[in-house]
Amino acid sequence: MARAENKTEAGGTARVVAALAKALREQQRLSQEELGALIGYTGSAVSAMETCAQPASDQMLIKLEESIGLGLGVFEKARGYIRADKYPPLFKDFAPLEQKALSLQSYAMLVVHGLFQTEAYARALIGGGYPPLSKQRVAELVEARMTRKSLFDRDPTVLIELVLDESALRRAVGSKEIMREQLIRLVEYGELRNVTLQVMPLARGLRGEHAGLHGEITLLESPDHEHVAYLEAQDESLLISDPAKVTTYTHRYAKIRAQALGPDESLGLIEQLAGE
Structure with a gap:
């Protein structure tokens, strides 16, 4: 159900889309109910979109483009901007850097990296956080997270590496079935040619060295071959472009990767955990 407070929370793109959709609908002499029938939504859903009580979903934008877009491509172009409006501030x-990246290298410790999460896992994780979020906000965040997956088969290909701490594989989120589905999906991702997935074993610290104890990190290479580091902690984030600092994080990540299990052994461990 649409929330009244969304009218004040809606971003600038959502407001422009709402105004444009209404203008094009009226220009084509369609009622809200008639437009809803064309795009597979109720008239109430169209009304909620036009008043920003419920901004257009990614799927609704696709349907609007097909039905009343007049070949202009404006609703298609708006999809990325609407998606960005739904991301958490941190x-x-x-987000826009990730979608354009040439390469991504990440180390995740606490939970499965967002890019690799199943919808059920993401919903359980986001919905179970604190402070609690409304069902609508949870749905928005889950949708935004799922749309990031276009990166896996993007053209040009992006090279994706993930070192995942074993604790994240063993930490139950949602239910046993949700975890099993998530583990199976990780194996599927790890078998993609542009993806390398490794596991940092829990017992690594017994060897006297563990480069990953400083926390999670993501390294990104832009289309201009610039390198940045991205850190998150306690609902705060830090985007680092200083070359000296990025070099330090790059060296640390290289050590983390070297200390992790190899790709084949990692997928074998994940498959084993999925079968337990």
């Missing part, structure tokens, strides 16, 4: 600066 991720908004990094």
